[in-house]
């Protein structure tokens with residue numbers, strides 16, 4: 485079968501940590517979706533033709549998240565052609581909903597799709613992580629894994645990914661229009677934690693995983709607590725306590741900081757409650773004169789995928 489010369493792919497925004505699983509849990513959102521167009525070139529290598537929706541991102545493929553992931557994918561596939569990328573940023577850098585992961589996942593997946601190659605998730609993940617590393621300096625897979633694979637992912641420090649049955653949740657994600665760099669949000673974390681805190685967190689994470697398998701959406705939401713990272717990061721988040729109060733008063737069951745912030749996510753057990761939570765958090769940010777975007781939806785089953793023309 486002849487290969488396409490052009491392909492459009494998308495990858496979802498993601499919520500990492502999910503409060504209870506710092507650096508090891510992440511889920512894919514239905515929206516926003518990042519879009520990437522790839523065009524095959526006879527000349528090997530990667531060219532970034534244009535970037536839409538975000539100013540100031542590097543056009544040098546070595547320094548660009550999508551560019552770097554595409555380079556790694558071309559190299560891994562051993563093809564003798566190259567790609568030209570047109571990047572449509574819908575997930576902004578420093579938002580806490582996996583901007584670099586969506587870029588990296590769409591690029592690694594897109595090159596494989598353009599080559600007609602079916603790579604396993606174990607093969608794709610390190611290629612996308614090459615891109616993620618350009619942005620964050622680290623190879624965290626808690627955003628990249630769900631951006632690539634969809635659903636709810638548990639990632640070990642060695643990079644092994646387990647798909648968990650996603651709880652039947654309705655999610656409200658609110659993104660205040662400000663930037664928190666992940667490196668800054670990590671710099672406020674302690675390098676050591678008390679044994680009791682580590683044990684408590686381990687038990688909560690274990691309980692959360694159990695609740696996913698028993699399909700108990702409410703108990704899974706009630707397990708979302710964190711003593712390791714979130715308390716140290718709250719002072720960095722704009723109006724976090726007021727937003728949490730507004731979300732809980734509107735009926736959210738649980739929630740917290742999304743990734744390293746400034747976005748937050750709120751879990752509801754019905755679509756109408758998730759919408760009411762969206763209105764409440766929106767009103768709270770508006771009362772502070774803070775621009776923000778609200779996304780209401782489910783856990784996306786699909787990660788990176790080809791878009792039909």
Ligand code: HSE
Pocket residue numbers: 500501506507508620624626627666669670743744
């Ligand atoms: N787990 C990461 C953090 C998310 O919270 O710093 C960003 O990769």
